[in-house]
Amino acid sequence: MRLSRYFLPVLKETPAEAQIVSHRLMLRAGMIKQSSAGIYSWLPLGYRVLKRIEQIVHEEQQRVGHIPMLMPTLQSVDLWRESGRYDAFGDEMLRFTDRQDREMLYGPTNEELITDIVRSNVGSYKQLPLTLYHIQWKFRDEMRPRFGVMRGREFLMKDGYNFDLTREDALHAYNRHLVSYLRTYERMGLQAIPMRADPGAMGGDDTHEFLVLADTGESEVFYDSEVTDITLGQRDIDYDDVDQCAAVMEEFTARYARTDETHDEAIFADVPEERRRSARGIEVGQIFYFGTKYSDALGATVQGPDGKPTALHMGSHGIGVSRLLGAIIEASHDDKGIIWPEGVTPFHVGIVNLKQGDAATDSACEGILNAVEAEGLTALYDDRKDRAGAKFATMDLIGLPWRITVGPRGLGNGVVELTSRRTGESEEMSAEAAIARVKEIYAAHM
Amino acid sequence: MRLSRYFLPVLKETPAEAQIVSHRLMLRAGMIKQSSAGIYSWLPLGYRVLKRIEQIVHEEQQRVGHIPMLMPTLQSVDLWRESGRYDAFGDEMLRFTDRQDREMLYGPTNEELITDIVRSNVGSYKQLPLTLYHIQWKFRDEMRPRFGVMRGREFLMKDGYNFDLTREDALHAYNRHLVSYLRTYERMGLQAIPMRADPGAMGGDDTHEFLVLADTGESEVFYDSEVTDITLGQRDIDYDDVDQCAAVMEEFTARYARTDETHDEAIFADVPEERRRSARGIEVGQIFYFGTKYSDALGATVQGPDGKPTALHMGSHGIGVSRLLGAIIEASHDDKGIIWPEGVTPFHVGIVNLKQGDAATDSACEGILNAVEAEGLTALYDDRKDRAGAKFATMDLIGLPWRITVGPRGLGNGVVELTSRRTGESEEMSAEAAIARVKEIYAAHM
Numbered sequence: 001m002r003l004s005r006y007f008l009p010v011l012k013e014t015p016a017e018a019q020i021v022s023h024r025l026m027l028r029a030g031m032i033k034q035s036s037a038g039i040y041s042w043l044p045l046g047y048r049v050l051k052r053i054e055q056i057v058h059e060e061q062q063r064v065g066h067i068p069m070l071m072p073t074l075q076s077v078d079l080w081r082e083s084g085r086y087d088a089f090g091d092e093m094l095r096f097t098d099r100q101d102r103e104m105l106y107g108p109t110n111e112e113l114i115t116d117i118v119r120s121n122v123g124s125y126k127q128l129p130l131t132l133y134h135i136q137w138k139f140r141d142e143m144r145p146r147f148g149v150m151r152g153r154e155f156l157m158k159d160g161y162n163f164d165l166t167r168e169d170a171l172h173a174y175n176r177h178l179v180s181y182l183r184t185y186e187r188m189g190l191q192a193i194p195m196r197a198d199p200g201a202m203g204g205d206d207t208h209e210f211l212v213l214a215d216t217g218e219s220e221v222f223y224d225s226e227v228t229d230i231t232l233g234q235r236d237i238d239y240d241d242v243d244q245c246a247a248v249m250e251e252f253t254a255r256y257a258r259t260d261e262t263h264d265e266a267i268f269a270d271v272p273e274e275r276r277r278s279a280r281g282i283e284v285g286q287i288f289y290f291g292t293k294y295s296d297a298l299g300a301t302v303q304g305p306d307g308k309p310t311a312l313h314m315g316s317h318g319i320g321v322s323r324l325l326g327a328i329i330e331a332s333h334d335d336k337g338i339i340w341p342e343g344v345t346p347f348h349v350g351i352v353n354l355k356q357g358d359a360a361t362d363s364a365c366e367g368i369l370n371a372v373e374a375e376g377l378t379a380l381y382d383d384r385k386d387r388a389g390a391k392f393a394t395m396d397l398i399g400l401p402w403r404i405t406v407g408p409r410g411l412g413n414g415v416v417e418l419t420s421r422r423t424g425e426s427e428e429m430s431a432e433a434a435i436a437r438v439k440e441i442y443a444a445h446m
Numbered sequence: 447m448r449l450s451r452y453f454l455p456v457l458k459e460t461p462a463e464a465q466i467v468s469h470r471l472m473l474r475a476g477m478i479k480q481s482s483a484g485i486y487s488w489l490p491l492g493y494r495v496l497k498r499i500e501q502i503v504h505e506e507q508q509r510v511g512h513i514p515m516l517m518p519t520l521q522s523v524d525l526w527r528e529s530g531r532y533d534a535f536g537d538e539m540l541r542f543t544d545r546q547d548r549e550m551l552y553g554p555t556n557e558e559l560i561t562d563i564v565r566s567n568v569g570s571y572k573q574l575p576l577t578l579y580h581i582q583w584k585f586r587d588e589m590r591p592r593f594g595v596m597r598g599r600e601f602l603m604k605d606g607y608n609f610d611l612t613r614e615d616a617l618h619a620y621n622r623h624l625v626s627y628l629r630t631y632e633r634m635g636l637q638a639i640p641m642r643a644d645p646g647a648m649g650g651d652d653t654h655e656f657l658v659l660a661d662t663g664e665s666e667v668f669y670d671s672e673v674t675d676i677t678l679g680q681r682d683i684d685y686d687d688v689d690q691c692a693a694v695m696e697e698f699t700a701r702y703a704r705t706d707e708t709h710d711e712a713i714f715a716d717v718p719e720e721r722r723r724s725a726r727g728i729e730v731g732q733i734f735y736f737g738t739k740y741s742d743a744l745g746a747t748v749q750g751p752d753g754k755p756t757a758l759h760m761g762s763h764g765i766g767v768s769r770l771l772g773a774i775i776e777a778s779h780d781d782k783g784i785i786w787p788e789g790v791t792p793f794h795v796g797i798v799n800l801k802q803g804d805a806a807t808d809s810a811c812e813g814i815l816n817a818v819e820a821e822g823l824t825a826l827y828d829d830r831k832d833r834a835g836a837k838f839a840t841m842d843l844i845g846l847p848w849r850i851t852v853g854p855r856g857l858g859n860g861v862v863e864l865t866s867r868r869t870g871e872s873e874e875m876s877a878e879a880a881i882a883r884v885k886e887i888y889a890a891h892m
Contacts, residue, residue: 007513007576009567033563036522037548041563044578047515067453069493072600073519073583074552076482096542098599099587102483106520117479117487121455130453132490137519137583141545153544154518 022329023148038145038153048346079112106139119300133160150326170313175245189341198261211281214330223257338399354407468775469594484591484599494792525558552585565746579606596772616759621691635787644707657727660776669703784845800853
């Protein structure tokens with residue numbers, strides 16, 4: 001992509017309304033524009049990252065056999081009355097009537113709707129297990145929307161729902177989701193720590209939140225420092241293996257890690273003092289097992305192996321897709337701007353032309369652009385007639401992890417410069433070698 | 447994908463509420479489920495087709511250099527008051543207040559929002575031309591939602607907006623969109639005829655609708671039969687070439703083709719009688735050039751080459767993404783069910799196992815499934831213990847264009863059967879040859 005043909009409205013000034021760094025950087029990098037309180041347009045660069053995150057979530061969900069579908073944004077209130085949650089949800093649920101005075105709402109979550117779909121279409125235990133998910137816009141009418149997409153009102157979320165015959169099967173689904181989520185976040189360059197949480201309005205017994213440590217987090221968290229030493233890495237996981245998933249679950253949740261909602265000083269005191277940590281965290285996901293709460297309320301049963309009607313065991317599982325952009329930036333930036341992890345970067349590499357209009361330099365840049373795209377990677381080529389300093393500042397601000405700099409002097413020696421955004425280190429090499437290096441780096445993130 | 451692990455709730459009975467064939471077939475094939483009047487959940491099979499159509503629209507938009515982004519579903523009323531359209535739109539616009547009594551609406555279209563983004567961020571003619579688009583859910587509160595997704599209330603639409611310095615540039619954008627839309631529809635297996643239309647509430651001078659001929663279409667259309675003889679095919683188009691785009695535009699719109707809104711008997715009478723046709727049509731897209739209507743109302747100007755503020759010339763361009771599923775089925779089905787065009791099929795090929803549980807047959811089917819997926823294609827493998835007749839009926843209903851049938855007798859002779867859904871013709875060949883044939887067929891649709 002040539003920057004001269006793109007729409008990247010970077011801002012020189014930091015907008016006054018932005019209180020936290022991710023909000024400031026997303027505005028400055030031309031990723032979002034607020035259209036009304038807590039509601040944003042995703043400008044082209046922001047949209048690209050949103051799609052990358054969505055894609056990773058889809059891939060990891062489908063890797064474990066969950067089935068994608070899509071429920072609408074607007075719902076009738078009827079099912080919510082049936083489940084008893086219509087009154088339980090407060091003013092955060094956006095309610096209104098349509099032209100025929102039917103009561104409607106903008107879905108904040110979808111337990112009722114999905115349970116209705118399953119109760120209408122699944123009659124036998126033989127059709128289980130079943131996990132359906134979607135990625136759809138939600139609305140929560142926050143009293144004080146703030147922090148940009150971190151606490152917006154219209155937000156994109158992946159929510160999934162498992163339907164199982166027994167508690168044991170549903171607990172395997174719970175563990176499978178936990179493991180799958182760990183991999184999902186790691187692919188985005190994030191360490192998200194599962195912490196025992198409070199079920200709140202969702203109901204149910206078991207629930208873990210996934211928290212990314214960051215100074216700007218909305219939650220206070222308490223944990224054993226050993227939890228930050230564990231990663232899933234490249235382990236080979238069989239997601240149908242009940243014991244393996246349970247073992248990973250145990251490994252990641254055995255040590256103390258809780259949010260302020262469930263924090264217990266007496267238990268925390270058992271953690272050796274030098275390993276006791278308190279910090280701030282950003283919630284980027286949550287998983288629930290709630291047994292037959294919804295299937296009882298909505299009459300979702302199947303014929304069991306004994307021929308008798310059996311209530312479905314359910315859980316639900318959410319990832320805050322749009323909020324993740326904020327969380328990633330909070331966890332990965334410096335004074336100059338964003339530093340995208342390779343897994344979610346909007347473009348794989350930036351190309352900076354130091355002497356726009358110089359035929360040889362222009363031609364070398366275009367050759368690199370074409371070669372990168374021929375490899376199935378994406379590049380943003382700054383082909384504007386602008387000072388080198390301004391071009392570097394834009395690239396640093398928007399945070400592409402790798403930059404290839406091309407100038408007449410280097411070309412005279414047969415080299416370009418490959419620079420890491422994270423370390424700032426540059427290395428001279430031939431254009432071919434730079435492209436090969438970039439290809440190699442991303443091969444590990446595909 | 448194994449059908450035993452999928453969620454495909456096909457219906458034996460035709461639901462009483464469905465009046466037209468596409469609605470009946472989408473319900474019967476387990477593609478959608480109504481959640482409230484004119485609002486649908488997209489079950490896994492329907493979701494797959496929706497994504498295919500979305501993907502084609504994205505590819506064709508980006509092929510011509512249009513830039514993807516995403517605007518929110520909910521909007522403040524302020525910009526609509528500024529443009530003067532708040533009152534012009536009637537009860538079809540869903541309006542409500544949030545918890546702070548701010549007036550909001552569910553966007554039926556996005557001229558105001560995108561013009562606001564551009565006026566805030568584009569200051570110079572050097573940043574033009576610019577075409578931005580998104581694919582997002584819209585809401586129109588139809589008095590009588592009907593025909594399933596063909597006339598639903600919550601619907602998915604691609605809407606794009608061009609911003610140009612001059613009328614000439616904007617007319618090129620108009621022509622470029624027309625050509626790009628022709629290719630988009632052809633990739634979906636549709637002939638969509640551009641017809642001179644009425645601007646309606648959008649305003650503006652030039653507008654064409656794209657209509658698919660079908661008995662159940664909501665519009666009456668009148669045309670010269672020669673218009674159905676023209677296709678874009680595999681022509682090499684340079685979308686930056688003003689003259690070439692204008693020539694294609696001329697070629698496709700020179701002959702008489704109008705909807706009842708703009709039909710003129712006097713002009714139609716000039717068409718030779720044997721070529722005069724009237725029929726029903728389904729509108730699947732529309733393009734507009736409306737000059738400076740919105741940029742004047744909203745003050746969207748740039749500094750022109752002469753240094754003076756110049757109002758932007760604009761157009762908008764829509765494709766009814768969710769409605770296209772209905773239109774495609776109306777145009778492509780038979781008594782047994784849907785017949786998906788190769789470009790939009792939810793799975794490239796179906797695999798039917800005639801003797802589930804027979805080790806050799808099961809193994810052959812699994813081998814074919816793996817081989818198809820290794821080619822980057824998708825297959826739906828009916829691995830249920832069910833009669834062959836029931837499996838064929840399901841495959842015919844859901845309409846995959848190609849089916850591979852595997853049974854012990856054929857395997858004894860080293861063959862499987864490859865069947866075309868469209869013609870019903872079958873051919874015996876080795877499994878390898880069948881996979882190679884399927885690969886070859888789809889290579890032409892990638």
